[in-house]
Every structure is written in structure tokens, then in C-alpha cells.
Amino acid sequence: MxxxxxxxxxxxxxxxxxxxxxxxxxxxxxxxxxxxxxxxxxxxxxxxxHVNKPDGVIIYALYGEKREQVVLIRQYRFSIGGYIYEFPAGLVDEGENYHQAGVRELKEETGLTFHPIEVDEMYSRPYFTTIGMTDESCAAVYGAADGVISRNGLEDGEEIEVVLADRTEIRRILKEENVSLMCAYMMMHFLYEDPEKPFGFLHAE
Incomplete structure (x- = not known):
């Protein structure tokens, strides 16, 4: 070895x-x-x-009365010199759990209020992101968002546009835009879920 x-x-x-x-x-x-x-x-x-403590949290939030939209951000990233579609995300502060970090980060990046749901640990435990280059790991949180979009919580270095994407827009984004891999996989799930049963993949047996 x-x-x-x-x-x-x-x-x-x-x-x-x-x-x-x-x-x-x-x-x-x-x-x-x-x-x-x-x-x-x-x-x-x-x-x-040898402890997989999450560095960050990724927020998969549905929006709208029928949960027919996904909360995305379109963010400028220096690493690619352009914009990319991502889920809202951020670092987990000392003393926070995943849900608390998700609520705080969604408010800061979008102005929206996040209502996380409880899911089986296998869906929310931290997983490694780009293991060939970094030991970073992130946990995912899931839930609904409501409220009014605001830029008031953004830091000076953050260039973010909030996007509430329905299935038509998600198909366009996947075909035409730069998208982070984790976000793309979740968007693919959303496309083929039963609209009456949001987050159906979290409850599949």
C-alpha cells in the first residue's frame, strides 16, 4: 500500500x-x-x-406553493473566469450542525428562509467533493424555502444571482450552462420526480 x-x-x-x-x-x-x-x-x-468532519454544507431547497422550483445560484467563479450554476452552499461554522449552517447560508446568499427536513443519515452524511485535489467534504441538507430574494447578506467578494428554476429552465441549464457536478445530479433527480412527491428519491426503498 x-x-x-x-x-x-x-x-x-x-x-x-x-x-x-x-x-x-x-x-x-x-x-x-x-x-x-x-x-x-x-x-x-x-x-x-481520519475523521470525516464536514467542511461545508450544500442546500437543496424547493420553492413555491407546489414546490415546483429549485433554488439555484448563478455565481462568478475566478477558477473558470466565468459564471456557473450551483446550489447555495457554504462553510459550517464551529458549533453549528448541518441544518443550522444550511439555514444561515441560504439566508446570507439568497435572503430566503430555509426549512430543512429530516432524512436518513445516508443522504445527509458528509461526502468528499474533489478527492484528487482536496480532502474537503460536504453534507447535503434538503427542504423548502420561502420569503423574498435579497442581496443584503452577500459579502463583497460574492457575485451571485439567485435563480428559481422550474423543470423547463433546469433542462435549459443542463444543456447550455456551466453547472457544478453535485448540483447537476440533483437537478436530474428533480426532473424525473413525481411533482406530487417532492424529494421522492430520499424516501425510495
Whole structure:
């Protein structure tokens, strides 16, 4: 089995840092592997703690009297130099659970009020996002949203447009726009759900 011989922190940023890993492959070859992480220090990396504590939360919220729309954000991302469709999301603050983080983040990014639902742990436990580059993991929360869209909670660096997308618009977005993978999969679920039974996939046996 491959192993890690040494880990070195190479940056000192607030939200994201880089770590260099001196590694030995299963065939004995030595190499250098780069990992981005929300961890503040080497001891906090998941490769050391082996605890999958979620760094962030992703919010799948339905809107409207008949829950016929999905709350999306269209956000400018420096990594692609353009806009991408995503679910509202954000970091889990110390002392928060997933639902509390979801309520806070949806309010900050959209102005809407989130009403989370309880689901089986296998649907809400944290999963890893882009494991080839980072140890980041996120939990998903599900529920309904209501209220009035507002930009009042946005930070200066956030360039976000709130989109309430029905099935027609979702089909267009999937065909024509940049979409995050996690958001795209959930949108595909929504397209083929029974409109009378929102979040049907969460209750399938």
C-alpha cells in the first residue's frame, strides 16, 4: 500500500491552504503530492485525523406553493473566469450542525428562509467533493424555502444571482450552462420526480 512519509504546510491563508505530501507508491517510488485543504494545520488534515468532519454544507431547497422550483445560484467563479450554476452552499461554522449552517447560508446568499427536513443519515452524511485535489467534504441538507430574494447578506467578494428554476429552465441549464457536478445530479433527480412527491428519491426503498 502507498504511504505518506512527510506532510508540509506551504501556505497560511484563512479559508484554504496547500500541503505538500512526500509519498511512496505501492511499488516503492517516491514522489510529491499536493493537497488543498480547509484544515488550519497539518494535525487537522483528514489524512491524520481520519475523521470525516464536514467542511461545508450544500442546500437543496424547493420553492413555491407546489414546490415546483429549485433554488439555484448563478455565481462568478475566478477558477473558470466565468459564471456557473450551483446550489447555495457554504462553510459550517464551529458549533453549528448541518441544518443550522444550511439555514444561515441560504439566508446570507439568497435572503430566503430555509426549512430543512429530516432524512436518513445516508443522504445527509458528509461526502468528499474533489478527492484528487482536496480532502474537503460536504453534507447535503434538503427542504423548502420561502420569503423574498435579497442581496443584503452577500459579502463583497460574492457575485451571485439567485435563480428559481422550474423543470423547463433546469433542462435549459443542463444543456447550455456551466453547472457544478453535485448540483447537476440533483437537478436530474428533480426532473424525473413525481411533482406530487417532492424529494421522492430520499424516501425510495
Amino acid at each position: 502507498s504511504k505518506i512519509e512527510k506532510v508540509t504546510k506551504t501556505t497560511d491563508n484563512r479559508f484554504l491552504n496547500m500541503y505538500d505530501l512526500d509519498v511512496v507508491t505501492k511499488t516503492g517510488h517516491k514522489g510529491l503530492y499536493h493537497v488543498a485543504s480547509r484544515a488550519k494545520d497539518v494535525s487537522d488534515l483528514k489524512l491524520n485525523t
